[in-house]
Amino acid sequence: MDMSRARGTRERLVVIGGDAAGMSAASQARRLKGQDELEIVAFERGHFTSYSACGIPYWVGGDVSAPEELIARTPEEHRARDIDLRMRTEVVELDVAGGRVRARDVDSGAESWTSYDKLVIGTGARPIRPDMPGVDAPGVHGVQTLDDGQALLDSLARTRGRRAVVVGAGYIGVEMAEAFVNRGYDVTVVNRGKEPMSTLDPDMGRLVHKAMEGLGITMVNDAHVTELRTGDDGRVRAVVTEDAEYPADVVVLGIGVRPETTLAKAAGLPVGQHDGLLTDMAMRVRGHENIWAGGDCVEVLDLVSGQERHIALGTHANKHGQVIGTNAGGGYATFPGVVGTAVSKVCDLEIARTGLREKDAHRAGLQYEAVTIESTSRAGYYPEASLMTVKMLAERRTGRLLGVQIVGREGAAKRVDIAAVALTARMTVEQMTALDLGYAPPFSPVWDPVLVAARKATAKVQASGR
Amino acid sequence: MDMSRARGTRERLVVIGGDAAGMSAASQARRLKGQDELEIVAFERGHFTSYSACGIPYWVGGDVSAPEELIARTPEEHRARDIDLRMRTEVVELDVAGGRVRARDVDSGAESWTSYDKLVIGTGARPIRPDMPGVDAPGVHGVQTLDDGQALLDSLARTRGRRAVVVGAGYIGVEMAEAFVNRGYDVTVVNRGKEPMSTLDPDMGRLVHKAMEGLGITMVNDAHVTELRTGDDGRVRAVVTEDAEYPADVVVLGIGVRPETTLAKAAGLPVGQHDGLLTDMAMRVRGHENIWAGGDCVEVLDLVSGQERHIALGTHANKHGQVIGTNAGGGYATFPGVVGTAVSKVCDLEIARTGLREKDAHRAGLQYEAVTIESTSRAGYYPEASLMTVKMLAERRTGRLLGVQIVGREGAAKRVDIAAVALTARMTVEQMTALDLGYAPPFSPVWDPVLVAARKATAKVQASGR
Numbered sequence: 001m002d003m004s005r006a007r008g009t010r011e012r013l014v015v016i017g018g019d020a021a022g023m024s025a026a027s028q029a030r031r032l033k034g035q036d037e038l039e040i041v042a043f044e045r046g047h048f049t050s051y052s053a054c055g056i057p058y059w060v061g062g063d064v065s066a067p068e069e070l071i072a073r074t075p076e077e078h079r080a081r082d083i084d085l086r087m088r089t090e091v092v093e094l095d096v097a098g099g100r101v102r103a104r105d106v107d108s109g110a111e112s113w114t115s116y117d118k119l120v121i122g123t124g125a126r127p128i129r130p131d132m133p134g135v136d137a138p139g140v141h142g143v144q145t146l147d148d149g150q151a152l153l154d155s156l157a158r159t160r161g162r163r164a165v166v167v168g169a170g171y172i173g174v175e176m177a178e179a180f181v182n183r184g185y186d187v188t189v190v191n192r193g194k195e196p197m198s199t200l201d202p203d204m205g206r207l208v209h210k211a212m213e214g215l216g217i218t219m220v221n222d223a224h225v226t227e228l229r230t231g232d233d234g235r236v237r238a239v240v241t242e243d244a245e246y247p248a249d250v251v252v253l254g255i256g257v258r259p260e261t262t263l264a265k266a267a268g269l270p271v272g273q274h275d276g277l278l279t280d281m282a283m284r285v286r287g288h289e290n291i292w293a294g295g296d297c298v299e300v301l302d303l304v305s306g307q308e309r310h311i312a313l314g315t316h317a318n319k320h321g322q323v324i325g326t327n328a329g330g331g332y333a334t335f336p337g338v339v340g341t342a343v344s345k346v347c348d349l350e351i352a353r354t355g356l357r358e359k360d361a362h363r364a365g366l367q368y369e370a371v372t373i374e375s376t377s378r379a380g381y382y383p384e385a386s387l388m389t390v391k392m393l394a395e396r397r398t399g400r401l402l403g404v405q406i407v408g409r410e411g412a413a414k415r416v417d418i419a420a421v422a423l424t425a426r427m428t429v430e431q432m433t434a435l436d437l438g439y440a441p442p443f444s445p446v447w448d449p450v451l452v453a454a455r456k457a458t459a460k461v462q463a464s465g466r
Numbered sequence: 467m468d469m470s471r472a473r474g475t476r477e478r479l480v481v482i483g484g485d486a487a488g489m490s491a492a493s494q495a496r497r498l499k500g501q502d503e504l505e506i507v508a509f510e511r512g513h514f515t516s517y518s519a520c521g522i523p524y525w526v527g528g529d530v531s532a533p534e535e536l537i538a539r540t541p542e543e544h545r546a547r548d549i550d551l552r553m554r555t556e557v558v559e560l561d562v563a564g565g566r567v568r569a570r571d572v573d574s575g576a577e578s579w580t581s582y583d584k585l586v587i588g589t590g591a592r593p594i595r596p597d598m599p600g601v602d603a604p605g606v607h608g609v610q611t612l613d614d615g616q617a618l619l620d621s622l623a624r625t626r627g628r629r630a631v632v633v634g635a636g637y638i639g640v641e642m643a644e645a646f647v648n649r650g651y652d653v654t655v656v657n658r659g660k661e662p663m664s665t666l667d668p669d670m671g672r673l674v675h676k677a678m679e680g681l682g683i684t685m686v687n688d689a690h691v692t693e694l695r696t697g698d699d700g701r702v703r704a705v706v707t708e709d710a711e712y713p714a715d716v717v718v719l720g721i722g723v724r725p726e727t728t729l730a731k732a733a734g735l736p737v738g739q740h741d742g743l744l745t746d747m748a749m750r751v752r753g754h755e756n757i758w759a760g761g762d763c764v765e766v767l768d769l770v771s772g773q774e775r776h777i778a779l780g781t782h783a784n785k786h787g788q789v790i791g792t793n794a795g796g797g798y799a800t801f802p803g804v805v806g807t808a809v810s811k812v813c814d815l816e817i818a819r820t821g822l823r824e825k826d827a828h829r830a831g832l833q834y835e836a837v838t839i840e841s842t843s844r845a846g847y848y849p850e851a852s853l854m855t856v857k858m859l860a861e862r863r864t865g866r867l868l869g870v871q872i873v874g875r876e877g878a879a880k881r882v883d884i885a886a887v888a889l890t891a892r893m894t895v896e897q898m899t900a901l902d903l904g905y906a907p908p909f910s911p912v913w914d915p916v917l918v919a920a921r922k923a924t925a926k927v928q929a930s931g932r
Contacts, residue, residue, distance in 0.1 A: 020912070055847060055907045069847035171906075315905035318912045322899075322921075336900050343904035352904055381521060381535035414877065414910070417884045417903045424901060425891030433788075434802050435890060437883045438809035438818055439781035440637075441521045444880070446486070446784045455788075 011038050013328055014101055014116035016091045016263070018044025019051065020314050021295025022122030023073065024321020025328060026083050032329030035082040041114060042083055043103050045090035048146050049075050054314050056149040057172065060156075061179030067146045094119075094267035096288070118290045118328050121264055121277065122321070125257035125296035125312045134228030139236035140251045143172060152252070161249025162186055165239045167225055169196035172254030174208070174346045177217050181347060188218040188246050190225060190239055192255075199342060200405050201357045203372070204391055207407040211349040220246070257312045259297045272299040274310035281334040283324045292328060294320025294335075301337035304355045304402060304423055305364035311338060339423040340403075343413040352416035355403025355423050356393060367396040369464055371456040375449035377411035379441035388412040392419075392429065392453040399428040399461040404450065411443075418450045429457040477504050479794055480567055480582035482557045482729070484510025485517065486780050487761025488588030489539065490787020491794060492549050498795030501548040507580060508549055509569050511556035514612045515541050520780050522615040523638065526622075527645030533612045560585075560733035562754070584756045584794050587730055587743065588787070591723035591762035591778045600694030605702035606717045609638060618718070627715025628652055631705045633691055635662035638720030640674070640812045643683050647813060654684040654712050656691055656705055658721075665808060666871050667823045669838070670857055673873040677815040686712070723778045725763045738765040740776035747800040749790045758794060760786025760801075767803035770821045770868060770889055771830035777804060805889040806869075809879040818882035821869025821889050822859060833862040835930055837922040841915035843877035845907035854878040858885075858895065858919040865894040865927040870916070877909075884916045895923040 013029055015022045026040050050073040058064045078085045086103065092111070093102035100115040127142045129135055139159070141152040164180040166173050169191035180187045189196065189212065195205030196212065196219060212219050223241040228251055231237040239246045259276035261269075270278045270286050276299035278286045283298075285291040295317035299308040319335055326333035341354040361368045370393050378385040388408025395402055404419035406412050422432055432454035439446055447455070479495055481488045492506050516539040524530045544551045552569065558577070559568035566581040593608045595601055605625070607618040630646040632639050635657035646653045655662065655678065661671030662678065662685060678685050689707040694717055697703040705712045725742035727735075736744045736752050742765035744752045749764075751757040761783035765774040785801060792799035807820040827834045836859050844851040854874025861868055870885035872878050888898055898920035905912055913921070 052845060052847070052907065052912070054905075055845060058848060058907055063849050064847050313905065315903070315910075315912045315914075319900065334900075338902045341902045341904050343906045343909050345906070345908055350909075354902070354904075379518060379521060381518070381530050382524060383529050411880065413906075414880065414904055415883075417881075417901075417914075418887055420902050420904065421884055421887035421891070421893075424897075425887070425893065427887075427891065431890075434785065434800075435883075436804045436807045436820070436886050437781070438807050438820075438880055438886065439520075439779065440809045440811070440879075441518065441524055442811055443809050443816075444781075446518070446781045448781075448883075 010036065011117040012115065013038055013040045013118045013120065014114060015040065015042035015120040015122065016101065017122035017124055017295070018042055018046070018049040018085065018087070019122065019124055019295070020317035021321040021324070022120055023050045023078060024318050025120045025122065025292065025294065025324035026078070027081065028322050028325025029329035030081055030083060032326065032331055038329070040083045042078070042085045043089045043091050044085065044087050045106055046145060046147060047088065049073060049078060049085065051146055052314060053144060056143045056146070057175035057179045059149055060143065060152055060176070061182040063182070067150060070146065091263060094263050096267050096269070096291070119292070120324055120328065121285070121291065121293040121297060122295045122317070123260040123263060123297045126260045127253065127257050128255045129253065130225065130255065132225065132227055134230050134236060137228060137230045137234060137236045139249065140228055140253065142253050143176060144257065156183070156250060159249050163247055163249045164188070164252065165190060165246050165248035166252045166254060167239060168254035168256065169193065169219070170198060170254060170256060171342065171344045174212070174344060174351070176252045176254055177212065178346045181215055181217065187216070188220060190220045190223045190241060190246060192224060194221055196221070197351060199353055200351070201391065204389070204405045204407055207389055208346070208349065208351055212346055215347050257296065259310055261297055264293070264297070272308045274299050274308065276310045278308070281336065282327050283320055283335055284327070292324040294324050303337040303339050305360060305366070307364060309338070309340065311340070313342065339420050341416060341420040343416060345413065348409055350406070350408055350410070350413035352406040352413040353404070354416050354420045355401065357403060357405070358393065361393060361402055366402060368393045368402055369396060369457060369460040371453060371460055373449065373453045373456055375452045376445055377408060378443060379445050382441045384410070386410055388449055390449045390453040392457045394429040394457040394461050396461065396464060399430050399458065401427055401429055401432060404453070415448070415450055429454045429461065433458055476502065477583040478581065479504055479506045479584045479586065480580060481506065481508035481586045481588065482567065483588035483590055483761070484508055484512070484515040484551065484553070485588065485590055485761065486783035487787040487790070488586055489516045489544060490784050491586045491588065491758065491760065491790035492544070493547065494788050494791025495795035496547055496549060498792065498797055504795070506549045508544070508551045509555045509557050510551065510553050511572055512611060512613060513553065515539060515544060515551065517612055518780060519610060522609045522612070523641035523645045525615055526609065526618055526642065527648040529648070533616060536612065557729060560729050562733050562735070562757070585758070586790055586794065587751070587757065587759040587763060588761045589726040589729060589763045592726045593719065593723050594721045595719060596691065596721065598691065598693055600696050600702060603694060603696045603700060603702045605715065606694055606719065608719050609642060610723065622649070622716060625715050629713055629715045630654070630718065631656060631712050631714040632718045632720060633705060634720035634722065635659065635685070636664065636720060636722060637808065637810045640678070640810060640817070642718045642720055643678065644812045647681055647683065653682070654686060656686045656689045656707060656712060658690060660687055662687070663817060665819055666817070667857065670855065670871045670873055673855055674812065674815065674817055678812055681813050723762065725765070725776055727763055730759070730763070738774045740765050740774065742776045744774070747802065748793050749786055749801055750793070758790040760790050769803040769805050771826060773830060775804070775806065777806070779808065805886050807882060807886040809882060811879065814875055816874055816876070816879035818872040818879040819870070820882050820886045821867065823869060823871070824859065827859060827868050832868060834859045834868055835862060835923060835926040837919060837926055839915065839919045839922055841918050842911055843874060844909060845911050848907045850876070852876060854915055856915050856919040858923045860895040860923040860927050862927065862930060865896050865924065867893055867895050867898060870919070881914070881916055895920045895927065899924055
């Protein structure tokens with residue numbers, strides 16, 4: 001069946017993927033153009049729309065009581081805004097030359113073609129699942145979708161054991177470690193890298209490592225998982241590495257994600273080094289006037305290194321959707337790129353980074369000076385002032401800020417925003433020393449920790465000469 | 467007696483004022499030049515050096531247990547770094563032509579001249595004390611110096627009554643209101659303006675007003691104090707306004723401060739519209755090669771309005787001192803100016819501002835669009851997400867950010883730093899919408915409240931056309 005039909009002058013916008021990027025784009029396009037000018041059809045293969053995948057660890061940990069709370073907008077709410085949303089419907093083929101997509105009803109298997117004038121691709125990312133024995137056994141979980149979260153919680157409810165092993169020590173890994181600590185589990189995190197949080201330099205990751213141990217989490221680094229061992233009942237029983245075996249009643253995989261671009265690649269759309277779609281400033285797929293892409297399925301320009309990266313993060317997906325919707329709706333907006341900001345926490349330990357790590361700078365051909373300082377979140381004499389460590393990288397000679405990493409307690413994470421804005425503005429660390437940041441004893445020492453780091457970085461850049 | 471003497475090639479740096487600006491300058495100059503190259507003599511008329519006056523309300527409120535905690539560096543510590551510090555010694559005359567200062571021992575009255583090659587003026591500010599009956603009565607206090615703080619605490623210990631009236635509703639006023647709330651007092655704040663916190667626009671001050679009332683503080687606005695009425699024992703008993711009378715067992719004056727430039731003006735040094743010393747970028751007093759000034763006694767350039775302002779704030783004083791000490795020590799540093807950032811709190815209400823208020827923009831000849839939004843400190847579903855209100859001003863047509871005001875709970879105040887950096891970089895509100903700020907559910911909604919405001923401001927600038 002071909003759903004294309006004569007539509008007069010009314011254009012049709014088709015959206016593939018009903019989460020942040022796709023539905024933000026649809027909503028914004030609808031704000032700019034009414035139903036009489038623009039028909040909007042959106043396909044989502046799952047059960048939910050517009051939800052916060054980032055919130056799943058907090059749902060599992062008990063801070064959020066129900067999955068509904070993670071849903072920003074339901075299918076019904078989207079439909080009420082004149083978006084023709086087809087749930088449980090997967091787009092299985094994209095015909096760029098013909099300007100149409102083939103969609104399949106997940107439950108019935110029925111298929112049909114839908115033509116488009118404008119297309120938005122928001123297919124997201126898929127978790128990396130290592131090819132090893134036991135990876136599909138009961139008790140082994142991902143936490144990528146709400147369905148994943150529900151499956152994990154159901155599994156926990158059915159299981160008596162209290163030993164959780166998390167494979168991977170990135171954002172998802174440490175957040176899931178916290179979730180299990182909050183549920184009273186014995187938690188082991190098995191990590192391939194030298195230290196947890198490989199998005200930080202290892203010396204900063206080391207601080208996270210120590211803090212996690214202080215929380216009673218067993219942190220295993222430099223570990224290659226070879227097998228997820230199952231018991232007689234077929235359920236996972238242990239995580240096996242080259243060196244040891246860690247008993248597990250439940251295993252969560254948090255090894256990262258890859259852009260979901262199977263469909264787009266089959267259609268001949270351009271992807272980059274990280275397998276993500278390549279777009280222009282207006283979030284149009286390169287070389288295609290009427291196809292946009294955003295969210296976890298695209299690569300973004302890192303404004304500091306000048307290279308493309310893949311970053312799966314809800315805040316980017318929402319911005320992309322906003323930009324795409326504006327352009328697809330006849331307006332004009334751009335997404336200039338990212339500086340690589342990310343924040344997280346494990347219980348009361350806050351972790352933040354923006355810009356380049358040492359190895360990123362090296363890879364980008366940038367020479368740098370690095371400094372690390374320790375300071376406090378409030379005036380030292382003010383109650384609950386807590387230590388934080390700030391690492392700062394500045395370009396050799398020019399002194400341009402290249403990156404900041406912060407590990408500390410309350411007030412540490414969002415301080416990285418200062419550096420995120422400074423990176424965007426291409427400030428030097430010396431310019432940063434004069435920044436007029438908020439000061440009062442409950443909020444900061446007279447020299448904010450970020451300024452202390454900037455002062456030290458300035459001195460080091462000057463001392464290093466040319 | 468003339469303390470000038472043959473000193474060979476060794477230069478002498480004289481510092482007037484032993485608090486943040488003066489002693490930071492002295493310390494930094496000493497770091498760059500040893501005792502054999504540079505002699506440093508510093509005069510302080512009080513009992514303390516390098517202390518945090520901003521911490522006094524928290525000492526009075528009980529969050530800080532002793533005044534010693536507010537002292538960053540004692541006279542002994544300064545002397546151990548080869549700074550010839552003369553305590554309880556007031557400089558009473560500055561002879562610019564002769565390159566010398568006349569100092570008086572406060573206790574003995576003995577005077578002497580000291581010559582200088584380089585001079586640093588860090589004479590600070592003095593509180594405004596209105597000329598009205600009763601202003602000098604026992605029970606009426608300022609909170610400008612550690613001595614003031616101690617006098618207030620002694621007075622509270624001697625007094626049985628529990629009614630405190632704070633005159634003035636700026637930073638000091640609201641912080642002292644909190645201090646008295648923490649001590650279990652009935653607190654009344656009597657304020658001349660329409661709303662408390664006149665450093666905010668009245669619509670934002672109104673939010674502070676309501677929150678203070680929620681804390682049980684009686685907030686009286688639009689009130690002109692005419693008298694501080696005393697009892698038979700001479701002690702203050704009530705604050706009298708044109709309309710009413712407020713019983714008081716203790717009164718704190720927090721009406722603001724003025725630059726302390728009596729000495730400098732008598733010596734013919736240039737002051738500006740706000741009676742503060744005028745300096746160049748290197749913090750040298752204009753027209754004087756070898757005299758620097760910093761801290762509460764100078765005016766600073768507001769980078770947003772292009773006009774001079776007087777801002778008494780420890781963080782600026784420390785930066786000034788650092789710049790002055792670097793230059794006086796033979797290095798090179800500048801203080802480009804401020805954007806007017808300030809943060810404060812009343813109990814759990816956080817208050818922040820940076821850049822221009824509506825009336826500042828008007829005064830600076832800038833036309834603007836203003837927007838106000840409400841959002842949350844964390845993802846809406848995350849525990850303890852709290853509401854915050856963000857007001858943003860953008861220049862008409864260009865969309866350049868002009869100012870931000872934030873009132874909210876935890877996480878509201880330091881968010882203003884995002885805007886402080888954006889103002890420094892002269893970003894437009896549209897550029898801000900793409901800022902890569904830290905996002906994770908415990909720290910921010912996917913659109914940080916500052917970005918929500920930037921989006922709304924962008925739309926309003928666009929809609930207003932040319």
